[in-house]
Amino acid sequence: MKKQVTTIISIVLIILIAIFAMLNLEKVNVSFGFTSVEMPLILLILFCLLIGALIIFLFSSTQNIRKNREYRDLQRESDERQQALTAEIDQLKESLKTLDTRLKNSSGKQEIGAKDQQIDKLKSEIEKLNQKLSSQK
Template sequence: MKKQISTILSIILIIIIAIFALMNFESVEVNFGFASLKVPLVLLILISLLIGALVIFLFSSTQNVKKNRQFKQLESESQQKQNQLNTQIDELNDNLKALETRLKNSTGKQEIGSRDQQISDLEDEIAKLTEKLSSEK
């Protein structure tokens, strides 16, 4: 929509300039300092318009080149930071896996220790019951 409005305004401006130029057909003398030249005013208006458009185009194209360079630089910095973050995520995932393995091993050892304790408690009870049994006889 923005481009369409811009195109329409440009066409209207060109028509206004063309009408203005066509209304000024008389010849005028243009002094360049070192030479003097008699030119139709319509031609002088159109040449001035063309030079102005060329200057604007050159300035806008240099700005676009600068913006493209900045964009590429920011894009490469962003990619580097993203790679760093991916590396950190991978390291954290590796650390998480290592911790989970250690936790599983630790839990297994705790279970074994708990069962050993239960076995020794049961052996103690068996020993006490055996003593009671032998003392009752």
């Protein structure tokens, strides 16, 4: 919508400038300091309009270049942050794996320790039973 309004306003301004130029067809003397030229007023108006349009184009081009540069810098910074966060996530995943392995080993050792205690109890019961057997003979 904004582009359409801008286009309509531009067209109206161009028509007004053309009408103004057509009403001023007489020749005028233009002095450049070192020389003077006689030309129709319509050409002078159109020439000045062209120079103004070029100046506006140059200013807008420099702004676009500056914005594009800022966008690239922000994109690069975003990519660097994303890589850093990805590396941190990978590091945390590795830490999680290590902790998970430790936990499994720890619980495995506890189970082994409990089984060793059961084996020791069974061995001691076997010895007691062996002693009872040998004492009964």
